[in-house]
Amino acid sequence: MSALGQRERITLGVALVATILSGLLTFAGAGSVLRFAVSAVALAALAALVGQATEQLGEQLGPGATGVLQSALGNLPELFVGIFALRQGLISVVQAALIGSILGNSLLVLGLAFLVGGLRHGTQRFASGPPRMIAVLTVLAVSALSVPTLVYQLHTPANQHADALSIACAVMLLVVFIASIPYSLSAGSATVVPPEHDKGAPKEVWPFWLAAVMLGVAGVGAAFVSDWFVQALGPAIDALHLSQAFTGLVVVAIAGNAVENVVGIQLAAANKPDYALSVILNSSLQVALGLTPILVLLSFVLGGAHLTLVLPPLLVAAVGLAAALGALTVYDGESTWLEGLVLIGLYAMIATSFWWG
Numbered sequence: 001m002s003a004l005g006q007r008e009r010i011t012l013g014v015a016l017v018a019t020i021l022s023g024l025l026t027f028a029g030a031g032s033v034l035r036f037a038v039s040a041v042a043l044a045a046l047a048a049l050v051g052q053a054t055e056q057l058g059e060q061l062g063p064g065a066t067g068v069l070q071s072a073l074g075n076l077p078e079l080f081v082g083i084f085a086l087r088q089g090l091i092s093v094v095q096a097a098l099i100g101s102i103l104g105n106s107l108l109v110l111g112l113a114f115l116v117g118g119l120r121h122g123t124q125r126f127a128s129g130p131p132r133m134i135a136v137l138t139v140l141a142v143s144a145l146s147v148p149t150l151v152y153q154l155h156t157p158a159n160q161h162a163d164a165l166s167i168a169c170a171v172m173l174l175v176v177f178i179a180s181i182p183y184s185l186s187a188g189s190a191t192v193v194p195p196e197h198d199k200g201a202p203k204e205v206w207p208f209w210l211a212a213v214m215l216g217v218a219g220v221g222a223a224f225v226s227d228w229f230v231q232a233l234g235p236a237i238d239a240l241h242l243s244q245a246f247t248g249l250v251v252v253a254i255a256g257n258a259v260e261n262v263v264g265i266q267l268a269a270a271n272k273p274d275y276a277l278s279v280i281l282n283s284s285l286q287v288a289l290g291l292t293p294i295l296v297l298l299s300f301v302l303g304g305a306h307l308t309l310v311l312p313p314l315l316v317a318a319v320g321l322a323a324a325l326g327a328l329t330v331y332d333g334e335s336t337w338l339e340g341l342v343l344i345g346l347y348a349m350i351a352t353s354f355w356w357g
Contacts, residue, residue, distance in 0.1 A: 004206070011048050012214075018042035019221050026228045032235030039229040040255040046222045047077040053215035056206040075291045076219050080226035081252065082295045087304035088230060094307060096248025096354070098292050099315045103347060104253050105284035106138070106326045109264055111343030113276045114329070117268035118337025126273040128333030134281045135327035137180060141288035142316075142323045144169040148309040149316050166308040167300065170293030177289035229255075243357035245312070250351050273335060281330075318350045 004012065022039040078101065085094045117124045148165050151158045158165055206214070237247050264283075267276035292309075299307040325346055329339045 008052055011045055011052065015042060015045035015049050015218070015221065018045055019225055022225055022228050026231065031239075032232045033239050035228065035232035036236035039225055039232060040251070042225045043077050043081070043222065043229055043255050046218050046225060049214065049218040050076050050222065053206075053211050053218055056211035057208070057215060075286055077222040077226060078287070078291055079294065080223050081229060082291070082307075083298060083302060084227050084230040085233070086295070086299050086307055087302070088234070089305045090230070090233065090244065091305050091307060092244045092312075093233065093248040093252065094295065095311050095315065096245045097252040098287060098295070099311070099319050100249035100253030101287040101291075102138075102141075102284050102319055103249070103322050103350060105280055105287070106322050107343045107347035107350075110277070110280050110326065110329075111340040111345075111347065113265045113268035113273075113280060114335040114340025114343065115337050116265055116340075117271065117273060117276070118335060118340055120269055121271045122336075124268070124271065124273040124335045126277055126330075126333055126335070128330060131277050131281055131330035131333075132327075133180075134285050135323070135330060137176065137285055138288055138323045138326070140176060141173060141285075141292070142320050144173050144293075145309055145311055145319060146316050149311050149313060152310045153313060162308050162310050163300070163306060166296055166310070169309055170296040173289050173293040174297075177286075177293075180285075180289070243354065245315075245357055246351070246354045249315075249354050277330065281326075314353065318353075321346060321350070 018038055019042045022035065022042045025035045025038055078097070082094050082097070085097075114124075148162060148169060150156075151165060152162060233247070233252075236242075237244060242251070264276045264280040267273075267279060296307050296309065299305065325343065329335065329343065
């Protein structure tokens with residue numbers, strides 16, 4: 001454990017304490033809001049631990065493997081939450097959480113990075129090629145969400161085959177996602193984690209066995225905590241008088257991504273906008289092209305509710321607006337604090353629109 005840096009020790013400590021407390025509260029039948037809050041903290045810490053362990057494994061295997069591992073394992077906690085929620089029939093929560101993860105990264109976190117970086121360093125410049133490609137892939141993901149929804153809303157002949165159409169779109173998204181990984185790596189896109197950005201701080205390298213054990217423990221912990229989180233989710237929604245849509249779009253999405261997203265903002269504050277954009281935008285892309293189709297396909301295999309890509313029209317419109325505004329802000333290879341404020345403003349308006357359901 002001596003190889004763990006201070007940040008990793010804090011993350012591990014929070015994850016252990018919150019996970020144990022979440023389990024105790026669940027088995028003791030404590031109040032749903034308390035169980036929900038504690039399990040959300042545990043989930044966020046475990047998500048950060050998964051990210052750190054994946055990064056360290058990649059350090060041992062090389063930069064190419066880092067990108068592949070991050071793409072495959074980076075969203076384990078969100079995957080478990082989605083599976084358990086679908087088994088409880090919370091389709092609207094899962095749909096909103098998936099869109100919320102995309103919106104949270106591409107609007108809120110990117111906006112905060114632009115805002116903080118712009119206020120500290122003025123106009124920041126970055127290589128626009130990789131972000132533009134991510135924008136194109138994001139538009140494809142939005143199209144995959146839009147087509148089944150339009151088919152349903154317009155009552156076309158394919159309306160009776162929403163399951164088959166969703167599976168076909170999910171398979172195509174996965175094919176494109178897998179094909180995009182080597183392209184992103186060869187283009188220098190940071191599905192590879194950026195170098196240590198703390199001023200003059202040496203980067204701690206974990207032994208391979210420690211990274212593997214940490215990843216396994218964090219993965220198992222995320223599976224248990226996700227189950228407890230979802231058990232408390234329904235009663236907590238009722239107790240707090242929240243809608244399922246708002247809970248999924250904002251609360252669940254932020255719980256699964258909050259800690260990791262801090263890294264992107266820190267990189268922008270350190271005047272490393274290329275790394276910041278790579279971390280933030282690739283996180284959003286992994287949800288859109290990877291996690292979403294995987295959950296769609298798994299829902300037809302594992303039992304429980306079937307997740308289709310027929311979404312509420314407002315969710316589709318929201319992610320479409322986010323993709324369009326995100327593409328406009330990164331296209332010129334420059335960012336300012338005002339562009340960040342614009343992105344945050346759109347996120348706030350979308351989140352508010354779902355407050356009532």
